[in-house]
Amino acid sequence: MLRKCTEKDKKRLLDYLEKEPELNLFTIGDIEMYGFDSSSQDVWCYENEALEIEGVLLRYKKNLIPTHSIDFSGIEEFISLIRTLDFTYLSGKQAILKDYQEAFPSLIATRTYFAECQKLAEKVDTTRVEDLEVESISDYCQLLATCFDSWDVAKEEVADKINSGKAVIKIVKNQAGKVVAGGEVSVESQTSGMIIGVGTLPEERGHGFASAVVSELVNHCHEQGKSACLFYHNPVAGKIYKRLGFQDLDQWMMLNKK
16 A cells, blocks of 8 residues: 655654665665655655555655555555656666656666765865855765756755755865865764765866765765765766775766656
8 A cells, every 4th residue: 555654653663664764865865854844855665465565655845755665565555656757867776766767758767876984995185175155065066066956956055055055065166266166965864874866067177076076975874874875877986986995886877857
């Protein structure tokens, strides 16, 4: 049976999701941060006849993340629900997204690797890395727009992340004070932190700025007693991350309407 979840379901949901805490980091982190009463988020679960949770579907804004086993018996119910939702991205473990790919053939698939770092394997000079301050938000948004074609973030959203503590954002500036590299830990659970948006302006690459930013973000996670996780699809970036101590956990897929 498929049903929408409320606060009373929180413990059971987290118990189910924490069987794979790193891979379910986004879903766990969003449930812990936004709960069940936010207009930006909905959570559904599928229960078997014994009322055991067998699958979870999270909607955060226009992003959907299904979580379940490969032989999930409620797949048709999930697909039927998704057809009624206004979404842009559908993402999850590659092994379970093949059924969704068949159900939504017009969606464009992007495959990435999901990696985790429990201990830094290389010492990196991080003396130029600093926290993002309000006066540099415009520069940081321009960095994201330059490095990531589909990344559309408002200055107000970044400011809210800084002021509310919803994200830890690290940057590197050049001699003129312009932000030339950056990245953030955007979602955290009790056990892990997700690193996203790591990028360097094209003309500033090759100086180790991205490695320095990632190292500081990993240090932040480790200081909280958490592992650090990230996605990557670029083999060059993958070599950098593995040199720092990241290890691949699984393959991830994103299906989008663009």
